[in-house]
Amino acid sequence: MPFNTMSISCVILCGGRSSRMGQDKALLEFGSMSLAEFVYNRLSKGFKQTLLCTKSPDERFSALNLPLLIESKQQPDYQDASLFSPLFGIKSALVYALKNKSKYVAIASVDSPFITPWHFQQLFGQIKSSPETQVGYITQILANNQRKEHFLISLWHTSTLDSLNKALKAQDLKVSKLIDSLSHLSLELDDNTLSFNLNTLQDYQNAQIALQSHEINKE
8 A cells, every 4th residue: 555645745856957848848748738737637636735847937927726836935045036946946846845844745847747656655655664764766677677766756865955055066966876875776667657757849849749649648
């Protein structure tokens, strides 16, 4: 029986450059709504609270009338505003979790539209059986037993905040490198829904086709 994620919050990262997409992927139309709304609606059913994390205040996101977490409000004076990394959003999520007296926070990426609370429930259960773990993430089992690590489908303990701040101050912005320095675990799943990472226009079109088929659970 998986552990209940309703005791923690989920933060959906929407602050990337979207350079390969050519436009802000979070605001792309997906189904009958924006991609950000679609991911929010899928995940919000499984968490105490779900928020969209954006790099800076943006009227387009405010117009969605969904809970927002603004990265720029959490960044220190030394931070270069031109730098992009998921670590900035993860920091905002950890600060939010600390303020709300929570030990863990779930991290999701807006460009993985078909993840559900189930993925996090499985991961949360594994972390709870290994209490020294600071970060847990999902690894997808691909064809020929190859593996793809999904560092942004993850759970982070608030004890990671000091290490994350040191990485940001050093401008060492790779999520994988930070995770490797922490006590971490990976949950391996053979799940085709994890293959849909919307980085390019072709990825976006493929996901739209999948959405209209019976291939994806719409809930």
